[in-house]
Amino acid sequence: MSQKPKVLISDKMSPDAAKIFAERGCEVHEKTGLSPDALKAIIGEYEGLAIRSSTKVTPEILEAATNLKVIGRAGIGVDNVDIPAASERGVVVMNTPFGNSITTAEHAIAMLLALARQIPQANARTQKGEWPKSDFMGIELTGKTLGLIGAGNIGSIVASRAQGLRMKVIAYDPFLTEERAVDIGVEKVELDDLLRRADCITLHTPLTDETRNILSAENLAKTKKGVRIVNCARGGLIDEAALAEALDSGHVAGAALDVFQTEPAKESPLFGKPGFICTPHLGASTREAQENVALQVAEQLSDFLLTGAVTNALNMPSLSAEEAPRLKPYMQLAESLGSLVGQLAHGSLPKIAIELEGDAAELNPKPITAAVLAGLMRRFSQSVNMVNAPFLAKDRGIEVREIRSTREGTYQTLIRVTVETDAGKRSVAGTLFGREAPRLVEIFGIGIEAELDGHMIYVVNDDAPGFIGRIGSLLGNRGINIGTFNLGRKQAGGEAVLLLSLDQPVDDALIAEAEALEGVRTVTALSF
Numbered sequence: 001m002s003q004k005p006k007v008l009i010s011d012k013m014s015p016d017a018a019k020i021f022a023e024r025g026c027e028v029h030e031k032t033g034l035s036p037d038a039l040k041a042i043i044g045e046y047e048g049l050a051i052r053s054s055t056k057v058t059p060e061i062l063e064a065a066t067n068l069k070v071i072g073r074a075g076i077g078v079d080n081v082d083i084p085a086a087s088e089r090g091v092v093v094m095n096t097p098f099g100n101s102i103t104t105a106e107h108a109i110a111m112l113l114a115l116a117r118q119i120p121q122a123n124a125r126t127q128k129g130e131w132p133k134s135d136f137m138g139i140e141l142t143g144k145t146l147g148l149i150g151a152g153n154i155g156s157i158v159a160s161r162a163q164g165l166r167m168k169v170i171a172y173d174p175f176l177t178e179e180r181a182v183d184i185g186v187e188k189v190e191l192d193d194l195l196r197r198a199d200c201i202t203l204h205t206p207l208t209d210e211t212r213n214i215l216s217a218e219n220l221a222k223t224k225k226g227v228r229i230v231n232c233a234r235g236g237l238i239d240e241a242a243l244a245e246a247l248d249s250g251h252v253a254g255a256a257l258d259v260f261q262t263e264p265a266k267e268s269p270l271f272g273k274p275g276f277i278c279t280p281h282l283g284a285s286t287r288e289a290q291e292n293v294a295l296q297v298a299e300q301l302s303d304f305l306l307t308g309a310v311t312n313a314l315n316m317p318s319l320s321a322e323e324a325p326r327l328k329p330y331m332q333l334a335e336s337l338g339s340l341v342g343q344l345a346h347g348s349l350p351k352i353a354i355e356l357e358g359d360a361a362e363l364n365p366k367p368i369t370a371a372v373l374a375g376l377m378r379r380f381s382q383s384v385n386m387v388n389a390p391f392l393a394k395d396r397g398i399e400v401r402e403i404r405s406t407r408e409g410t411y412q413t414l415i416r417v418t419v420e421t422d423a424g425k426r427s428v429a430g431t432l433f434g435r436e437a438p439r440l441v442e443i444f445g446i447g448i449e450a451e452l453d454g455h456m457i458y459v460v461n462d463d464a465p466g467f468i469g470r471i472g473s474l475l476g477n478r479g480i481n482i483g484t485f486n487l488g489r490k491q492a493g494g495e496a497v498l499l500l501s502l503d504q505p506v507d508d509a510l511i512a513e514a515e516a517l518e519g520v521r522t523v524t525a526l527s528f
Contacts, residue, residue: 004025004026005305006026006046007047007048007050009028009031010049011053011055012054014290014295016295017295020295020299024299024306026301044066044067047070048069049068050297051080052073053080054080056080057071059085062082062086069092071086073297075095075284076096076097076104086315087315088391090385092316094304094311094313095312100283100290102157102288103284104283107232108154108230108232109158109162109165111256111258112162115230115255115275115277116140117139118138118275141166143166143168145198146170147171147195148172148186149171149172149194149204151171151172154233155205160185169185169186169187170197171186173205176188195219198223199226201227207233207234207237211237212237215238215239216239221246223252225250225251227252228254229254230256231259232259240269244270247273247276255273255275257277257279308324318366327363332438333432334375334417336452336453337430338377339375341426341428342377346421346422347421351420353403353418354368354400354401355415356403356414357406357409357416359413365402368415370389370390372417373390417429428440428443429442438451443458446497448497453528456500456525457502457525458497459498461495461519461520462493463492463493466519467517470518470519474510475500480504480510482501483501495521
């Protein structure tokens with residue numbers, strides 16, 4: 001049986017994508033045009049799935065994808081992937097947001113120019129043998145104001161191209177900072193201001209609950225009379241019926257859509273309206289873009305399956321190929337600490353704080369937090385991983401805090417996990433020895449040095465002579481070998497803790513016998 005990660009390419013894409021998978025060390029199969037039932041029948045064999053827009057990744061497909069770890073969408077939109085269902089099953093969902101950015105931006109500019117000079121309409125009539133020169137009076141874009149709704153990667157490229165046409169660019173984007181606006185040469189405005197001032201409007205935002213019908217009938221009425229509108233982003237950003245009425249009335253002089261609310265768009269209230277032009281979702285349809293996104297998705301999936309690097313993920317923190325090796329021991333430590341506190345802290349856990357000290361404070365905290373939660377949430381489900389753990393924690397109402405501190409302590413690097421329980425706060429901490437070996441160094445306020453691995457028991461006992469002999473004899477009489485033996489205490493004669501690693505798991509009967517030993521307060525079986 002092959003040890004290589006298996007990847008399925010289920011939509012047509014550049015053949016170079018399969019070459020990259022193979023060269024990087026993955027076993028890749030190209031099976032395109034599969035029906036949902038056919039995909040469901042084979043998806044359980046694969047750890048990676050590379051798609052474009054044709055494959056629909058539904059909850060039913062995901063339920064059958066028992067080995068699937070990652071889905072890669074060659075392109076930006078992931079409307080065809082049920083991300084909540086993927087997250088629930090611990091499957092990473094990635095896209096390739098930059099591979100077709102230039103192509104999509106250029107298409108928006110092309111549509112804008114076509115609107116300004118009515119090129120499609122003039123072309124159609126000229127090819128009919130007419131010479132309708134006097135019927136097509138266009139406008140110059142030079143000196144006009146372009147309003148961007150969305151100033152992310154594609155929007156910023158559109159801005160630079162529009163500035164090359166000597167247009168003034170204003171932008172509405174809640175995530176656009178004043179510094180970024182200055183960098184890309186746009187004026188940041190509120191939506192109502194943009195609608196009032198813009199001669200032309202282009203949309204470059206994802207479709208969310210906040211952006212759906214952002215150009216509604218109400219907002220279209222706020223636009224300048226004679227405005228021209230371009231949408232090469234997502235269908236559903238514009239109320240198509242309201243736009244049709246605005247074109248009929250002449251309030252909107254022209255509209256160019258590459259995307260529709262329902263696709264393929266076999267019919268639309270916009271078809272045949274004056275000043276309306278459209279294309280069949282061609283924004284990313286250039287040879288360069290198709291090649292770029294295919295290569296990018298192959299590289300991202302290969303990186304994840306072979307090194308653990310996470311790039312352009314939509315449901316977990318990104319982790320670069322450079323970061324992954326450095327963060328790997330920290331994430332192992334973090335998951336072990338989360339697992340430890342999850343196994344020892346009883347009752348509800350309304351709050352958890354993850355503190356990174358020393359060298360750890362300089363790292364990307366998001367993957368470490370996800371690893372802690374993966375360990376912690378395993379108390380509720382064994383199918384938890386770094387993808388679904390944050391969602392499970394949120395569903396259970398657990399408040400998560402990240403704290404970074406560069407103060408110098410006993411250890412050069414430290415991760416501390418503190419949970420609030422019914423009995424108060426409980427804290428565990430760990431470090432790395434030699435920058436790669438995870439070690440527990442504190443448990444509930446008591447210093448102790450231990451590896452967290454395999455089968456273990458945790459004992460809280462009175463610090464008194466004879467106890468070690470009693471616990472050792474009990475285990476020896478049961479034929480259980482001790483791997484490591486780690487002790488800690490706050491003060492002589494007070495409360496002490498013992499962590500034992502064992503060569504085999506222990507049963508409830510042995511735990512009960514251990515609890516009955518003189519001086520024992522509690523005994524807990526652990527597994528890592």
